[in-house]
Amino acid sequence: MSPKSTVLLASLAGAALVVAHGHVSHIIANGVYYQNYDPGSFPYQSSPPKVVGWTANNLDNGFIEPNSFGGPDIICHKGATPGGGHATVAAGDKISIVWTPVWPESHVGPVIDYLAACNGNCETVDKTALQFFKIDAVGYDTAKSKWGSELLTDNSNSWLVQIPATLKPGNYVLRHEIIALHGGNQVNGAQAYPQCFNLQVTGSGTNVPSGTPGTALYGATASGILFNPYTSPIIYPIPGPTLIAGASNVALSLSSITATSSATVPGSGSGVVTTSSAVVVTPTTSSTSVKSTTLSTSTTAPAMTATTTPTPAPTSVQTKYGQCGGSGWTGATACVAGSSCSTVNAWYYQCV
Numbered sequence: 001m002s003p004k005s006t007v008l009l010a011s012l013a014g015a016a017l018v019v020a021h022g023h024v025s026h027i028i029a030n031g032v033y034y035q036n037y038d039p040g041s042f043p044y045q046s047s048p049p050k051v052v053g054w055t056a057n058n059l060d061n062g063f064i065e066p067n068s069f070g071g072p073d074i075i076c077h078k079g080a081t082p083g084g085g086h087a088t089v090a091a092g093d094k095i096s097i098v099w100t101p102v103w104p105e106s107h108v109g110p111v112i113d114y115l116a117a118c119n120g121n122c123e124t125v126d127k128t129a130l131q132f133f134k135i136d137a138v139g140y141d142t143a144k145s146k147w148g149s150e151l152l153t154d155n156s157n158s159w160l161v162q163i164p165a166t167l168k169p170g171n172y173v174l175r176h177e178i179i180a181l182h183g184g185n186q187v188n189g190a191q192a193y194p195q196c197f198n199l200q201v202t203g204s205g206t207n208v209p210s211g212t213p214g215t216a217l218y219g220a221t222a223s224g225i226l227f228n229p230y231t232s233p234i235i236y237p238i239p240g241p242t243l244i245a246g247a248s249n250v251a252l253s254l255s256s257i258t259a260t261s262s263a264t265v266p267g268s269g270s271g272v273v274t275t276s277s278a279v280v281v282t283p284t285t286s287s288t289s290v291k292s293t294t295l296s297t298s299t300t301a302p303a304m305t306a307t308t309t310p311t312p313a314p315t316s317v318q319t320k321y322g323q324c325g326g327s328g329w330t331g332a333t334a335c336v337a338g339s340s341c342s343t344v345n346a347w348y349y350q351c352v
Contacts, residue, residue: 021061022103024053024176024195028096029089031258036197037083050084052263054173054196063180063191066220075127075214076175076196082123083198085263091203092165096255097176097195098158103149106323107180107191108229110139110238111148113161114175114217115199117208121266122171122198131211132175135247136161139224140236147229149178155252162250166205174199175214179239185228187221200264209244217241318351325349 024036036053043059056077064074073079089095116130138148152159159176174197183189194214217240218225224239318324318332324341325333326349335341335351343349 022099022101022178022193023058023061024097024197025100026098027052027087027197028098028255028257029087029093031256032087033257033260034087034197034263035260036195050263050265052083052085052087052197052199054080054083054198056080063193066188066190066192066218066225069192069218069220069225070215072128072215074192074194074217075130076173077194080127080196082125082127082173083196083263084123085265086122086171086198086200087261088200088202088264089163091163091167091169091201091205094160094162094250094255095174096158096160098156099152099178100157102157103153103178104180104323105150105153106182106326107149107178108147109149109179109181109184109190110137110224110236111152111159112137112177112179112238112240113159114177114211114240115163115167115172116175116211116214117168118171118173118198120171122173123266125173127173128213128215130173130214132173132214132217132241133209133211133244134241135164135244136249137238137240137243138249139238140229140234142234147181149180151252152178156254158252158254160250160252160255162248163199163201164205164207164244164247165203166207166246167201167203168205168208169202170200170208172199172201173197179225181227181229184226185230187226190225190227192218198263207246212241323349324351 023039025038026036027034034052035049037051037055039056039058039061042048042055054076057079058077062078064077068074112134113136114132114134116132118125118130138151140147141151144151146154161174161176175194176197177192177194180191180193183191220226222239224237227236229236317334317336318341319336323331324335325343333341339351341349341351
């Protein structure tokens with residue numbers, strides 16, 4: 001994002017930063033697709049599948065506000081409880097984390113990843129006991145003039161994180177997060193979107209870094225939380241603890257899907273791996289198209305049900321919660337039926 005102005009006008013009185021929107025749909029490890037918890041459908045199923053992602057009450061695809069950063073919801077999202085199973089990866093492996101729907105271009109901010117050792121099964125861990133250490137973080141890339149969130153959308157709405165090669169084998173929670181700063185110039189205006197996944201890590205490493213409780217990662221007025229992203233030049237301090245020794249940000253790329261797998265539930269053996277001709281839909285950087293990957297045909301194990309994405313509204317009409325105006329905005333200014341364009345601040349109007 002190019003710097004726009006050194007001055008950001010205050011929001012109109014009474015204007016609120018409304019919920020905006022996203023969750024991780026799936027992760028890909030070594031070509032294997034693992035479904036995440038789906039807040040839009042799982043709560044309404046009598047027996048939802050056990051998945052690697054944590055259950056959370058973010059039915060609106062919403063966020064955690066800074067005033068709640070000292071409470072348990074910041075750990076893995078609202079009312080989060082551990083996922084019913086896990087994915088197995090090796091130390092040094094890279095994991096693709098894919099968001100849905102397409103991340104709003106106005107919701108700029110850092111992308112951050114942590115791990116925490118479960119010291120037992122992650123499926124039954126006490127989340128308040130988890131000690132998180134940072135393995136990846138991209139704030140504002142001055143060389144590319146883009147935020148981490150923008151790099152994510154450029155990479156077909158996906159992020160790539162590497163498990164440290166020296167990590168000791170064991171069970172870990174991967175905590176992945178986008179922090180949206182479009183309202184960050186105001187106290188309690190930033191928006192945190194944490195997502196958690198259970199991993200079993202194999203290998204021969206010996207390192208288990210010390211960590212920080214999720215409730216102590218950020219302060220509500222920390223310099224990287226209370227931050228105006230429209231300043232120039234943008235000098236952004238990434239919030240939270242520093243990266244652990246040996247961790248680094250890997251170049252983003254897309255991961256091919258060669259199989260799907262159910263989560264491995266403790267005591268039940270490995271998850272059911274399926275290669276099939278099912279189509280897995282992955283969001284792209286365009287709000288008017290989707291990218292699909294066809295899996296190779298093989299075994300007779302049950303295939304996962306393919307997911308589809310409804311056809312978005314025409315580009316001349318903005319979807320609900322999308323940007324509809326603001327200084328320098330050149331996109332749609334009309335909102336889909338049932339919503340109207342509301343001013344959040346001088347740079348950002350939103351369909352609500």
